[in-house]
Amino acid sequence: MIKTRSLKHVLCLVCSIILNIFFLFKVGGEWNLSWSKTAATEAEAVAAIPCSGHGRAYLDGLVLDGNKGPVCECNTCYGGPDCSQFFPDCSANANGGDPLFLEPFWMQHAASSALLVAGWHRMSYSYDDQSTISKELERHIRKLHDIVGNAATEGRYVVFGAGSTQLLSAAVYALSPDNSSSPARVVASIPFYPVYEMQTDFFQSVDFHFQGDTSFWKNNSDTDTEIIEFVTSPNNPDGQLNTAVLHGPNVKEIYDHAYYWPHFTAIPAPADGDVMIFTLSKLTGHAGSRFGWAIIKDKDIYQRMLTYLTLNTLGVSKDSQLRALKLLKVVLATGGREIFEFGHETMRKRWEKLNKVISTSKRFSLQKITPKYCTYFQQIRGASPAYGWLKCENQEDKHCYAVLQADANITGRQGSIFFAEDRYVRLSLIRSQDDFDLLLDKLNGVVAGEEGARTM
Numbered sequence: 001m002i003k004t005r006s007l008k009h010v011l012c013l014v015c016s017i018i019l020n021i022f023f024l025f026k027v028g029g030e031w032n033l034s035w036s037k038t039a040a041t042e043a044e045a046v047a048a049i050p051c052s053g054h055g056r057a058y059l060d061g062l063v064l065d066g067n068k069g070p071v072c073e074c075n076t077c078y079g080g081p082d083c084s085q086f087f088p089d090c091s092a093n094a095n096g097g098d099p100l101f102l103e104p105f106w107m108q109h110a111a112s113s114a115l116l117v118a119g120w121h122r123m124s125y126s127y128d129d130q131s132t133i134s135k136e137l138e139r140h141i142r143k144l145h146d147i148v149g150n151a152a153t154e155g156r157y158v159v160f161g162a163g164s165t166q167l168l169s170a171a172v173y174a175l176s177p178d179n180s181s182s183p184a185r186v187v188a189s190i191p192f193y194p195v196y197e198m199q200t201d202f203f204q205s206v207d208f209h210f211q212g213d214t215s216f217w218k219n220n221s222d223t224d225t226e227i228i229e230f231v232t233s234p235n236n237p238d239g240q241l242n243t244a245v246l247h248g249p250n251v252k253e254i255y256d257h258a259y260y261w262p263h264f265t266a267i268p269a270p271a272d273g274d275v276m277i278f279t280l281s282k283l284t285g286h287a288g289s290r291f292g293w294a295i296i297k298d299k300d301i302y303q304r305m306l307t308y309l310t311l312n313t314l315g316v317s318k319d320s321q322l323r324a325l326k327l328l329k330v331v332l333a334t335g336g337r338e339i340f341e342f343g344h345e346t347m348r349k350r351w352e353k354l355n356k357v358i359s360t361s362k363r364f365s366l367q368k369i370t371p372k373y374c375t376y377f378q379q380i381r382g383a384s385p386a387y388g389w390l391k392c393e394n395q396e397d398k399h400c401y402a403v404l405q406a407d408a409n410i411t412g413r414q415g416s417i418f419f420a421e422d423r424y425v426r427l428s429l430i431r432s433q434d435d436f437d438l439l440l441d442k443l444n445g446v447v448a449g450e451e452g453a454r455t456m
């Protein structure tokens with residue numbers, strides 16, 4: 001009796017497997033999609049909404065009354081239901097560092113970079129090994145650094161953060177003394193990325209204080225106080241490959257390598273710092289995914305950073321990690337060649353066009369970046385920085401930001417935000433093509449109107 005019953009069970013199981021296989025496959029061996037079909041159709045329908053090439057509709061975009069799908073979200077200075085209206089009097093946005101210059105690359109790679117995620121996917125706080133770090137993603141990150149040759153990873157620890165922003169403060173915490181009567185001095189070289197100061201001040205810790213420009217501490221560094229030096233290479237705002245200024249047993253560096261990718265700079269050698277921070281934002285352009293990573297030499301520092309990240313956010317969203325993995329697979333499919341050639345060509349052309357305009361001006365000048373041998377492209381590469389660091393040369397133009405606003409209708413970012421003179425303005429070159437074209441157009445206008453401007 002029992003034997004017959006178990007035989008029936010086995011038969012049922014076999015039949016069910018055969019039926020499943022039958023339904024899963026179409027004739028010809030292709031998957032017969034079931035639960036993913038609707039989601040795929042919806043994603044393609046939204047992608048097909050026409051926004052005149054000057055905007056985009058998103059799956060999570062606003063759906064207005066009477067509309068079937070989400071509305072078009074238009075680029076700066078474009079409007080109307082399909083973004084076809086151009087507002088010529090609107091201000092060119094050269095302010096934020098949104099890396100949308102890479103959007104066309106991902107449009108060309110829509111199929112290979114698309115993700116479809118089931119409702120039940122990775123609901124847990126942790127992965128199978130109880131960690132909050134995807135080992136597969138970590139493996140891809142290490143492989144990418146090996147191929148690009150921009151960072152030493154062997155024997156080092158890796159942690160993930162919600163963008164590099166979270167990792168910057170995790171690193172300051174990890175490198176600061178515990179329960180010391182003298183807090184660590186956190187410093188950076190002017191001009192520097194303002195978040196270093198803003199974060200350090202905001203957390204008001206007894207263990208660390210922001211103490212301004214590195215150069216002040218060059219001859220003033222008593223060896224009793226710990227110093228944490230931020231080294232940004234390439235630097236935001238001026239694109240220079242900075243190196244550490246301070247040295248000594250009490251000095252520790254945090255290397256911010258957000259822009260150390262072939263889009264923005266030649267790669268002369270693998271970075272080798274004790275604490276190095278990278279971000280997906282400037283590598284693939286997906287700033288909205290909030291994903292960054294740190295490569296750390298010392299186990300204790302790694303443990304301290306891990307403690308910070310665990311207490312702060314309990315790791316990084318599994319959805320972001322999945323997306324980062326998918327994107328890195330596309331990057332790695334051609335050994336980085338496709339994305340870095342696209343990125344470098346786009347940035348190089350923008351830099352050349354900007355230089356061409358500014359070279360005819362007596363009123364404005366740009367930073368100089370010397371070409372260097374790039375071990376990734378195996379040739380000398382010209383400059384392709386993420387930002388123009390523009391200087392107003394006329395004595396009376398002390399507030400270059402205001403000059404650009406008033407005379408050219410361009411919104412840049414004031415030099416004083418980077419702790420430099422207001423005679424400087426940062427112009428973002430990594431935004432959308434529309435933003436860059438408008439910036440160039442307005443700069444052309446103001447330079448052409450200069451008295452005595454050199455004609456080309």
Ligand SMILES: Cc1ncc(COP(=O)(O)O)c(C=O)c1O
Nearest residue numbers: 097163164165193236258279281
């Ligand atoms: C030098 C530098 N570091 C870090 C960041 C922060 O990047 P994210 O938090 O998007 O990784 C930026 C963003 O512009 C940056 O310019």
